[in-house]
Amino acid sequence: EFERIRDFLVLHYHATQRDDSPFWRDKAAAPIPDSLSYKMALFRERGMVVKYRDGFFLEPSWLAVYLGQNIMPQGYDPMTDAIDPKDSARLLGELQAAVARTAQAMPSHEAYIARFCDARGAA
Numbered sequence: 001e002f003e004r005i006r007d008f009l010v011l012h013y014h015a016t017q018r019d020d021s022p023f024w025r026d027k028a029a030a031p032i033p034d035s036l037s038y039k040m041a042l043f044r045e046r047g048m049v050v051k052y053r054d055g056f057f058l059e060p061s062w063l064a065v066y067l068g069q070n071i072m073p074q075g076y077d078p079m080t081d082a083i084d085p086k087d088s089a090r091l092l093g094e095l096q097a098a099v100a101r102t103a104q105a106m107p108s109h110e111a112y113i114a115r116f117c118d119a120r121g122a123a
Contacts, residue, residue: 001055007036008057008065015040015069040071047073 013027014036032040039050039062049062066072080088107115 003033003035004052005056007033007039008062010036011040011062011065012069015065015071017070040066043071044073045075046077047075048077 010032014030014032016024016028018024019028042048042050043062043066049059049066051059
């Protein structure tokens with residue numbers, strides 16, 4: 001678990017696009033662990049995130065850093081070719097509907113602030 005946490009933290013520094021000081025340039029140029037190199041290559045080549053059953057940083061966190069640091073997949077997992085396009089379309093439609101229902105059920109930003117934050121904006 002320590003190595004996975006290390007990889008997640010190093011990814012932030014390695015993939016940064018900041019170059020406004022020697023600190024950021026040095027961190028971006030520093031060597032990275034082989035395990036992180038593998039994870040980054042897998043994401044770039046196939047859009048896949050290495051998954052663990054348990055862990056401190058799960059798939060959504062890794063995706064947020066990859067995409068937030070402009071690390072974009074260049075390909076996709078060839079296993080997806082085995083899925084019938086009609087099934088993919090149906091499953092994606094179901095996912096889209098679930099996200100829409102969840103978003104609709106959420107309070108607006110203003111309503112959330114009014115309910116959960118004090119006058120200073122602190123939760």
